[in-house]
Amino acid sequence: MRGGTRFLVALMVSFALAAITPTLAAAATVSGTVGDESTHAGIAGVDACFRPQPEAFEARCDETDSAGHYEVTDLPEGKYAVHFSADRNNLKYVSEYYDNASDYFEMDLFTLGSANATIDAELAQGGSIAGTLTDEASGLPVAGVRACAMDSHGFWPRCVDSAADGAYRLNGIPSGVYSVEYEGGNRVNYLHEFYEDAETWAAATDVTVTAPALTSGIDDELAQGAEILGHVTDPGTGAPSRGVFVCANEQEPGEYQGCDTTDAEGNYAIRSLPAGTYLVAFELEYYPWGSSAKEWWQGAATMAEADPIVLTPPETRTGIDGRATSPYWPQQPPSPGTGGQPASSPPPPPPAKKPLKKCRKGFHRKLVKGKKRCVRKHRPRRQHRR
Numbered sequence: 001m002r003g004g005t006r007f008l009v010a011l012m013v014s015f016a017l018a019a020i021t022p023t024l025a026a027a028a029t030v031s032g033t034v035g036d037e038s039t040h041a042g043i044a045g046v047d048a049c050f051r052p053q054p055e056a057f058e059a060r061c062d063e064t065d066s067a068g069h070y071e072v073t074d075l076p077e078g079k080y081a082v083h084f085s086a087d088r089n090n091l092k093y094v095s096e097y098y099d100n101a102s103d104y105f106e107m108d109l110f111t112l113g114s115a116n117a118t119i120d121a122e123l124a125q126g127g128s129i130a131g132t133l134t135d136e137a138s139g140l141p142v143a144g145v146r147a148c149a150m151d152s153h154g155f156w157p158r159c160v161d162s163a164a165d166g167a168y169r170l171n172g173i174p175s176g177v178y179s180v181e182y183e184g185g186n187r188v189n190y191l192h193e194f195y196e197d198a199e200t201w202a203a204a205t206d207v208t209v210t211a212p213a214l215t216s217g218i219d220d221e222l223a224q225g226a227e228i229l230g231h232v233t234d235p236g237t238g239a240p241s242r243g244v245f246v247c248a249n250e251q252e253p254g255e256y257q258g259c260d261t262t263d264a265e266g267n268y269a270i271r272s273l274p275a276g277t278y279l280v281a282f283e284l285e286y287y288p289w290g291s292s293a294k295e296w297w298q299g300a301a302t303m304a305e306a307d308p309i310v311l312t313p314p315e316t317r318t319g320i321d322g323r324a325t326s327p328y329w330p331q332q333p334p335s336p337g338t339g340g341q342p343a344s345s346p347p348p349p350p351p352a353k354k355p356l357k358k359c360r361k362g363f364h365r366k367l368v369k370g371k372k373r374c375v376r377k378h379r380p381r382r383q384h385r386r
Contacts, residue, residue: 029116031071034064034084036093037122042068045089046123051081053109059083079109084121090160092171092212093123102174103155126157126172127209129180131195131218133166141166142222144188149178149207161187175211179204180218184272186260190222191272191313197221224314225272228258232266232282235323240266243326245284247293251277251308259284262326275313279306282322294324 034046048070051059056078062070082098097107098119110119129149133142147168148159162168170180179201184190194204195218209215228248232241246268247259257278258270281293281303296306297320309317 027074027076028112028114029071029073030075030112030119031069031116032118032120033068034070034121034123035068037124040122042066043086043091043093043123044068045086045091046070046093047083047085047088048072048119048121049083049085050075050110051083052076053079053081075112077113079111081107082110082119084123086123086172087158090158090169090171092125092128094126094157094172094174094211096121096123124174125212126174127211128169128171128214129173129178129207129209129218130167130169130214130216131180131220133162133168133182133219134221136221136223142188142190144184145190145222146183146185146187148181148183149173149209150181150201151176151178173209173211175209177206177208180207182220182222184222184225186258186269186271189225189227189271189314189316191225191274193220193222195220225274226311226313226315227269227271227273227317228278228280228309228311228320229269229316229318230267230280230320230322232262232268232322232324234325236325240264241324241326242266244268244282244322244324246270246322247281247284248273248278248309249281249303251279273311273313275311277308277310279303279308280320280322281306283324283326295322297322299323 030050032048033042034048035042042064044064044066046064046068047061048064049059049061050072060072060075062072064070081104083095084097085095086093087095094102096102097104098110098121099108100121101107110117131147133145133147134140135142141162141164143162143164143166145162145168146159147162147170148156149170150156157174158170158172160168160170180195181192181201181204182190182194183192193199194201195207196205197220198204207215207218230246232244232246233239234241240262242262242264244262244266245259246262247256248270249255250257257273257276260268260270262268280297282296283294285292285294293303295301296303297309298307300306309320311317
């Protein structure tokens with residue numbers, strides 16, 4: 001190679017490295033302190049989270065230490081949605097977004113350059129809602145039910161699961177009027193309802209919160225739901241099929257009441273179902289124009305051919321099995337010497353976009369600052385009885 005050619009190649013390589021190096025080096029650290037806005041003392045247990053806009057990777061978070069200090073490292077240059085959240089540890093403080101915004105749609109984006117940055121925040125103390133959940137038939141405490149405070153716009157400022165004694169306490173609630181809803185989901189088999197003993201949001205009793213005071217005695221008795229249990233296998237190998245999306249579609253009015261994803265053993269459980277007639281779909285996939293299932297219960301190819309399952313709470317229906325291949329965990333051929341077992345554990349599934357679910361009763365879909373959201377319709381108010 002001639003000297004001039006070598007020089008040209010070296011120059012091109014140096015330009016390429018110069019172009020690449022700033023990108024590799026453009027990772028910065030953001031640190032700061034989160035404190036009480038009244039006492040200015042540091043708060044432990046707050047999650048400081050940085051989510052890129054537009055989203056290029058998952059949010060990176062750090063929990064504040066005993067002095068309220070956090071540090072999030074290796075953040076590339078760009079714009080970030082910054083959230084100081086007291087939710088995970090159910091602290092007495094109201095979560096907020098940068099810069100001192102209470103709502104995601106009102107926040108300011110933080111622009112990070114190549115240099116390290118500091119962002120401090122001070123959180124206000126919120127009020128609390130507390131009560132005890134019991135089984136309406138036995139009177140025994142109910143654990144694992146998700147209790148949530150919902151404001152008049154359909155936002156949930158705080159949710160928490162009931163403890164072993166049925167007690168729950170929602171902290172960090174801004175002053176205002178709320179509906180409290182209870183949901184068993186697939187965790188425990190209890191019907192969804194609102195305080196106090198209301199089946200719909202329209203009949204819910206309002207709970208008034210005045211921060212930083214506690215509103216106690218918000219107790220409720222819950223009714224058990226129905227549940228569907230089953231097993232899914234691969235149609236080719238007969239092995240358990242992991243990661244298959246299974247849903248129970250209520251035949252009338254044709255809405256999905258509950259869904260679950262099969263575990264490593266191919267098992268699923270759809271709980272907290274109200275009385276009704278259901279069609280069970282396996283490997284359900286969503287599209288912009290609707291949804292499609294690879295198979296319905298009893299091997300039916302279409303919803304019209306599916307066998308209905310009539311349920312009356314607190315009934316448990318077992319043996320609702322299906323055959324489907326998970327799109328995320330394909331069956332792997334066994335390796336020699338493994339005794340017929342797969343050579344390695346399947347990789348985790350890629351993140352899936354959540355479908356737009358139908359709004360629950362009392363809500364309608366509305367465009368709010370460029371995003372479709374379920375917002376509460378006007379409803380008559382029932383005051384909390386103390």
